[in-house]
Amino acid sequence: MSYGQTRALKGATFAVDEGELFGLIGPDGAGKTTLIRILASLLVPSGGSATMCGADVVRDYQAIRQMVGYMPGRFSLYQDLTVRENLEFFASVFGTTVEQNYRLIEDIYKMLEPFANRPAGKLSGGMKQKLALSCALIHKPKVLLLDEPTTGVDAVSRKEFWTMLRKLKNEGITMLVSTPYMDEAAQCDRIALIQNGDILQIVSPKQIVDSYAYDLFGIESKRPNAVIKALRADSRFQSSFLFGHEVHLSVEMRSIAVDAVERYLLENGIETIAVRRISPTIEDCFMSLMEHNNAIG
């Protein structure tokens, strides 16, 4: 798929198993939305092919629309219709009723129930997200496509949302979720790391952490930016990034010890609060993968 000169997607080849919760993780502009829109039959790809449950997304788009539930990144339900009316409308255009598939959305809808008669536009971000998910589920889709469902939602709602997705997995619904938050990747069965329209790697969250090939240190300091600057000046250090208030430093396996790092920083006039070895998170792995990819690419 390309926009003018820019190809949004290049080599995205992957297969999702039935009933899997599959994550697409990557920074903004990586091509996640384009990929999901192609699968939802909203975009016709300029090349390549994709099938879901045996239906081609271009040729059999009508079959696709019957079996796919799509939740776009931006809230796109009728803001002037109430929660109940939106739900009923989307159920009816799929030829079903809210009652028929109520069991599927019961847990989510219960949280929405107090606002059943409120216009969708007047809901809070978290409630909007729940309504959008309910509307995408109401026709009992086989595949659920979720484009950055947790963007712009508070931390508690994000957590709740992932709990809901895991419950839906038990219903046998295959899910493809994109997110820019790497910490959410741990919730998926498998994840595809996507950058600049390419899939870098498809792995399970455990695999990706296990395959991390560096020693990792967490450095706490009052001047994290100075720490990064000092570390980047020395080639012994592989990479250093700021994670919250902590600097994560990766080095070749067993090449350097904790106190050596501490000493190096002190020599550069930086006092540290704590330096310790840490085990990598998905985010660390993704950062190193991206860096590796950039070095080659």
Place this chain on the structure above:
Amino acid sequence: MRTLLFLLQKEFLQVFRNRTMLPIIFIMPVVQLLVLANAATFEVKNIDLAIVDYDQSYLSSQLKSHFTASPFYTIVANEVSVSKSLDMVHADKADAILVIKQGFEKDLLRGHQTELQLLVNAIDGSAAGLMNSYSGQIIQGFIQEQIAQRANVTVPHITIQEKFWYNPDLTYSHFMIPGILVILVTVIGMFLTALNIVREKEMGTMEQINVTPIKKYQFILGKLIPFWVIAMFELVFGLILSKLIFDIPLNGSLLLVFGVAGVFLVVALAMGLFLSSVAESQQQVMFLAYFFMIVFILMSGIFTPTDSMPLWAQIVDLVNPLFYFMKVMRMILIKGAGFMHIMPCLVGLMVLSVLMLTLAITKYRKTS
């Protein structure tokens, strides 16, 4: 079929929940009818006349009194010089100046030819023409009277018996109201449809609809039918108001009016659909619709007869739906024209509706 019903239900629900929608439907026609039909008039009633009398004679004052007696004229000044009166015209305090030259009476009494000068503010050409002809009539009356008095005989002259067919009192509102109703119906049909569809694009709901099994034709029908119904209702409402307030003539078959309106609305709605697939935002669609609307209205013949337009404009008017509908409305309501008389216009509208609908649907398919 069931899907279409759900779409219609949703659409009406939204329309009637929209707080600006009901005022548009009910207040707009009342205001437009009351304001436009009363305010817009071609009659020139209050002509402010400045008179410059260089003669200061008995006959010149006689002439002046003829103007004073006319209900159309108010003598605002008896100036001593033309330049002073021109200043008044310049300041918009006078509309016209009558100059009576020195020796006016002497010339007339001697049976010589004499001259009067009439200076008219012609910023508004048609008003100037009317003032000119009113003044001519008054001066004619004055001359007739003088001849009769001096010669003491009855001079043979021809009086013209005027009779205005279809609108005997030349009631301006009877002429204007059918035109205003046409505009009202167009606004509902074209603007509201286009705005509504573009709003779905803007809000992203279009995308959500696109991933459902709703077919394109169902979506289009779901959009067109509600506004067709609302616009038809608007026409009925407007006609009732016009009858009650202005007592406009309803000479022809109302059924015929609604029949033609139904076809006309297909053109207007298709136009709205087309504009909505060209535009990306409500702002864009508003400007586009406004542009077409102005051209359509000015060329429709609502103010000026289309027959006096240049030939090219008359040819362009063949694709102007408002031209046909405007004509038909006046023909049926005022003249009481029957089906055969309006046939050519109806055929024109039908051709336009097929063309416009095809264009709009093809364009809509391609874009989404």
